Amino acid sequence: MEPALPTRSASMHPILHVLVVGFHHKRGCQVEYCYPPLKDNVVPDPDKDIPEQWTFLPSLALPDGAHNVKDDVIYFLLPSLENPNRAVFGISCYRQIAANDLVSKDKDVTRSSVQKSVVVLSRIPLFGVLKAKLELITQTYFNELDFSKVEVLHQMYSNLGDLFNADFIDTHSAYMDISLTPLLNTFRHRFLILFKLILLEKRVMFDMFPVHFLGDIVLGLGSLFPMLIDEGLFEAAAYSVRRPPTQEVNPEAGDAPRDNDKLGVDAVPVPKKSREEVMQSMVDALDKIILDKADVEDATEVTEKTDVEEAASKPNPSSFKTDAYGFPLSLFTKGSLFHPYLSISYLDMIRSDSTRAYCIGVTNAIFKTRRDIVDVIVTVDEKGEGQIEILCPELKRQLALTTQDLRFADFILKMREMYKEPALWEGSCDWVRSQCHQYLVAMLNVASSDNAEAIAEFNEHFITALRTKHNFRVWSSGEHWACKEVPTAHPFAGQLSVNDVFLRMGHYEQGRRMISSLSNTGRYMTETGSRFKQGLSSWMRSTANRFNYDVNPENPTEEQH
Incomplete structure (x- = not known):
């Protein structure tokens, strides 16, 4: 019996939908069930009812290469149906089961195994905290051995609505079960290269398998940036440049004469610009609009306040709600995308002119062949060691870690080794995030200064590049009183030592x-x-024995003599 639809207001419920995505031997990946229904039809047809903006949802829920594993977990983002520049957050739990084990088998099942995913779409980012719950529910659903029994999915929808609030994101919940272990164990000191790389808003592609490992790496990296996971990804799914509505053209009227034709003058050719020039012009224009708007609003406030009150009262140039440090940074906005996993169906999106930067996870080898649309490719070799392939020589110079950077990264890794007990604060994932918070504040302070020595400690090429990026421009346009409490210097500044030499040698392959x-x-x-x-x-013992024998012979003949 189909349960009644939820009575709670749809705009208040944190969970949008619970879906089942399966693999059909002829039609491929398809939506088989959705609750609440995608459309209010008398007879819902989930696969046909799927909105155009979510056309490729099935390919995200059942990723490339899924048939090679028994189970997997996939994190992904989709554009909101209410606002194309706002994101909704998805998590998919994939399972594979032998067809012969099913007690109720659909007539379309013709292969030896059945592949399905249970998917949750949420208004708020609950990646880690949903993982354990969704895995448990998915296993329960599969244990029924009859996929028509969907009551457990309805119950999950209701329970999740009671647990979470769509209007308030608990920071602890947002970061729960997002582990840094895969990132730190795989990349060691070079995790800091990836951290600094994200700040430069480049086109970064992570190519790894299985997908849950890929997602752990990408989300783990994102979680190092303060408040990014819980507040800073709402514009990271897609970017649509709004254009004014145009008048309809009558196709039967033929080609209307152009203005130049009427005037009898030749058309003036418009010089072409490279993609990078176009995107940089777009970002510069957006920054100017944002910052000018903040200045105009600020001019209306002419009261005397303390430093803290004045900073708090200033308009926020960021499109996010930020804290006293100016976090989260505007890293994934205005055409800079963040996707823990993308299928090959999204290739056109990342190479479109509206996408200026991205951090994505992929498993399809075709992505790596398109080296014209990527700046950095991150992989894992057969030994399980992370590899970072930087395609631009200038970017290599910008991302070179300084001695002070290596000290910081080494400190993180050693503390993780020393304090492995999960109950301890030192060395925990949250402790690592707090260290990156201090490192980032110090870096931004230095980038805002003209202290040449401190700039060199973070790499002057990196700081020069950072100052041109959208996220830094937005951050530096505001007043962040809490940042004044952090010294304008590298946290690990100091004299060189022998240990620094070994750190630098160990950072390079030849070393x-x-x-x-x-x-x-x-x-x-x-x-x-x-x-x-x-x-x-x-x-020496044998020589001493011979010496003793020569001095005190024990020959009986000689004794008789």
């Missing part, structure tokens, strides 16, 4: 080989020295 060779040589010398010492001791 790691040299350290490995030295270690092997030292180990060889230690083993050789030990064998030499044992041999020398044995020789």
